[in-house]
Amino acid sequence: MAIPIPGQPVRGSESGAPIMAVFDLLGRRWAMGIIWNLSRGPQTFRGLQNACETISPSILNSRIKELKQALIVDRSLEGYHLTPLGEELFTLLKPFGAWSINWAKTIVPKNPEKWDKCGDDIENQNSK
Amino acid sequence: MAIPIPGQPVRGSESGAPIMAVFDLLGRRWAMGIIWNLSRGPQTFRGLQNACETISPSILNSRIKELKQALIVDRSLEGYHLTPLGEELFTLLKPFGAWSINWAKTIVPKNPEKWDKCGDDIENQNSK
DNA sequence: CTCACTGCTACGAATAATGTAGCAATGAGG
DNA sequence: CCTCATTGCTACATTATTCGTAGCAGTGAG
Numbered sequence: 385m386a387i388p389i390p391g392q393p394v395r396g397s398e399s400g401a402p403i404m405a406v407f408d409l410l411g412r413r414w415a416m417g418i419i420w421n422l423s424r425g426p427q428t429f430r431g432l433q434n435a436c437e438t439i440s441p442s443i444l445n446s447r448i449k450e451l452k453q454a455l456i457v458d459r460s461l462e463g464y465h466l467t468p469l470g471e472e473l474f475t476l477l478k479p480f481g482a483w484s485i486n487w488a489k490t491i492v493p494k495n496p497e498k499w500d501k502c503g504d505d506i507e508n509q510n511s512k
Numbered sequence: 513m514a515i516p517i518p519g520q521p522v523r524g525s526e527s528g529a530p531i532m533a534v535f536d537l538l539g540r541r542w543a544m545g546i547i548w549n550l551s552r553g554p555q556t557f558r559g560l561q562n563a564c565e566t567i568s569p570s571i572l573n574s575r576i577k578e579l580k581q582a583l584i585v586d587r588s589l590e591g592y593h594l595t596p597l598g599e600e601l602f603t604l605l606k607p608f609g610a611w612s613i614n615w616a617k618t619i620v621p622k623n624p625e626k627w628d629k630c631g632d633d634i635e636n637q638n639s640k
Numbered sequence: 641c642t643c644a645c646t647g648c649t650a651c652g653a654a655t656a657a658t659g660t661a662g663c664a665a666t667g668a669g670g
Numbered sequence: 671c672c673t674c675a676t677t678g679c680t681a682c683a684t685t686a687t688t689c690g691t692a693g694c695a696g697t698g699a700g
Contacts, residue, residue, distance in 0.1 A: 385656075390616035395541070395566060402612035407544040413523065413657070416535040429678050438523060440658050445679060455619055469618060476607050483604055484530035488518035490597060491583055513687080541688070557647050568689050573648060646697080656687070666677080 385412070387450045409454055414439050414447050416477065419456065419466065423474045426462035513540070515578045537582055542567050542575050544605065547584065547594065551602045554591035 388394035388409055390402035410416055414436055421427060421435040433444055448464060451457035456470040466474060516522035516537055518530035538544055542564055549555060549563040561572055576592060579585035584598040594602060 389620070390612065391620060402616035403548065403609050404545065406608055406612040406615065407548070411539055411541055411544055413539055416539055417532065420531065420535070430676080438658080440660085441679065442659095442681080443657055446656095454615075469615060472611060473615075476604075476611055479604050480534055481531050483600060484518065484534040486600075487534065487582075487597060488530035492517070492519060558645085566689085568691085569648065570650080570690095571688060574688095641700105643700085644698090647695090649694080650692085652690095654687105654689070656685105658685070659683095661681085663680080664678095666675105668673105668675085670671105670673085 385446065385450070387453045409450065412447065412450070414443065415451065418444075418447055418451065419470065419474055419477060422457065422464060422466050422470070423478075426460070426465040428463045432464065513574065513578070515581045537578065540575065540578070542571060543579065546572075546575055546579065547598065547602055547605060550585065550592060550594050550598070551606075554588070554593040556591045560592065 388405035389400075390405040391400040392405075393400055394405045394408045410419075417436055418432060421432060427435065429441075429444070429448075432448075433439060433441060436444065448457060451470070452459070455467055456473060457464055458467050458470075459465070516533035517528075518533040519528040520533075521528055522533050522536045538547075545564055546560060549560060555563070557569075557572070557576075560576075561567060561569060564572065576585060579598070580587070583595055584601060585592055586595050586598075587593070
């Protein structure tokens, strides 16, 4: 799938508003997870694959290509890593970690039937 | 599609880390765009459909159901709107608007072949 | 009763993702 | 050289998700 180009019509916006292009790009399966994982430092293809547990290599390959084209990810000898633009994006993504913990506490009691274990995972997540 | 429950295995994370559940939820097509649109105030189903231009009603319906289950969106007489949790989420999403403009300026010169018009849209986007 | 509109469902066609197998390249050990 | 293991990545059939369009029931105005 081609990356959305801001200024061009993308999914959800004929006007080409850049925010819609971003939502298109980040709204693809695994995209945000890949950025999150890369924030810890350079990763190999295999490393990312393991981090994303169930991603298939062909999709990982597509997402990486897209993020590279979008200048968010790049590759060096140490492996794939975030570009400066990607780092910036991650700083915006970071607060979602804390929000997600709060969200989990609110939502989980509303879905008791699906809720057994969890506690530890939630508490331990703020480790970066 | 069922919403991801933090603490339960979701796409990309057997551990059930809440952040992965959030990425799963927000990483679905249109999800972030819907939240973005609702930040301007209550919207009708049709209003959202028009705002998202090319979304199909069945998908819009699914996304709304999911976001409602996730306590991010609710419905009242005035229409669909963000819950307090949803408003919080939007404040995290908001900075992406500014970043996207910056990103657009960087990326567009790298894709000259796809770039004709754009300028005005980019400049005028920071209106909330 | 009609007309226009709304929220929403149905459903086939198109597109995207999964899961698995496997290939070429690289590097270590013998 | 010749294995063997590992890595980055491709291929491809199966399955899941989304698109695009038609249309139904409900509401309110005229």
